[in-house]
Amino acid sequence: MAANDPWISHDPLGEALHFLRMNGMFYCRSEFTAPWGLALPAMPSCLMFHVVTSGRCWLELDGEPPQALQPGDFALVAHGAGHRLVHEPGADCAGLFDLPRAEVGERYEVLRHGGDGKPTQLICGAVRFEQPAARQLVALLPRSIVIEAAQLPQRQWMQDTLRFMADEAGQLRPGGETIVTRLADILVIQAIRAWIERDPAAQGGWLGALRDRQIGRALTLVHADPARDWSLATLASAAAMSRSAFAARFSALVGMPAMQYVTRLRMHTAMAELREHGRSVGALAERLGYDSEAAFSRAFKRHTGLSPGAVRRGIA
Structure with a gap:
């Protein structure tokens, strides 16, 4: 490849984001009713994400204060650390792999758990990055990132994407699994872009x-x-x-x-x-x-x- 190749990107940071091609480990639609709590195990080398499509919950990560998640919020746990999703801080949790689930596809399933209280629905997933430049970028991320939909300038676009994603996850028409996973990948990249733009830690190194x-x-x-x-x-x-x-x-x-x-x-x-x-x-x-x-x-x-x-x- 010639050094003066006109096709070489003039946006190196954009090129690094281009390398964020994800290999999805699993995706699931989670339907919870209070009281509920879900403990996710450590998944080394994976990035885990949670999109709240309705209801509310809390993200608990050891060493950090609980973070409230509202409809439209998008949470990343960047380095595969074990963490918990709960209807309220400190709630008892069941292990991810201890709960019954309905397998919809090879990498997509529906998870239901909880009592008779208020419902919360999420789309969750774990992805891995193969390209070394992408891994280097992900290694720089903080342990967790919560992107609040209300604070994004692209709020309408994000909300429309989430609604489309929730609709597909709820019905899973032919091709729905592919649409959900592709949209999830786009939202992961958008969350990383938002962190790069707003966090001083992303300006150096x-x-x-x-x-x-x-x-x-x-x-x-x-x-x-x-x-x-x-x-x-x-x-x-x-x-x-x-x-x-x-x-x-x-x-x-x-x-x-x-x-x-x-x-x-x-x-x-x-x-x-x-x-x-x-x-x-x-x-x-x-x-x-x-x-x-x-x-x-x-x-x-x-x-x-x-x-x-x-x-x-x-x-x-």
Whole structure:
């Protein structure tokens, strides 16, 4: 891919959001009546979300005060931490996998629980991100994010989307499962965008580097083609900077030297391919630009402390 390719995004932060392609682990429509409480277990490497479509509830996450959720609110638990949804703070909870559920599709189910009191309905899900740039972005998120519909400038759009989503979840006509999951993915990205726009913590570090016109362009090129034979010279040229100025600015904004970042991105890509797709070590070595399988294996073990074969076999 040429460094002056006109198709390379001029919005590196938007490009990072583009990488937020989600692999849905599960989605469910939850129908609760007070008194009720749901305990969700830790799901490492997953982002969990909850959309309140009617009624009210509370999100409880250890170490944080309970957060009230109103109709239209959207809550993210970013790092797979165990948490609770309850009709009131401190309510007794049943475990997610201890409750009966109606399986509607391979990844979609309906969950019902509670007594004879006020109803609350939610759409919940757990998703995982495979692309390393997306994982790096998600790693920067706080433990939880609550987007209040009333505070969003896109309130009408969000409300219309939620109504459409709730209607599809309630009826699940042919193709309804696909519509619900796609809309959920869009809402997750919208919630992350809202956090980036309003939280000072999102203005520096790697996200700040993406906003930098020159360093952001270099990052976009590396994310799009990590296997290319990148060098400090080619990256500096793509950013229209001298090598010394580029190296200093990249390290200052990203927190590590440019070539270390390239290698780390390649190793994260390899880790995901080995664990989740079972790619062969030889194929990965060729794909990521290594001259031999042995050279790739040495680099992988040096950076991860694990052998590629052990990761591929699921024993590391």
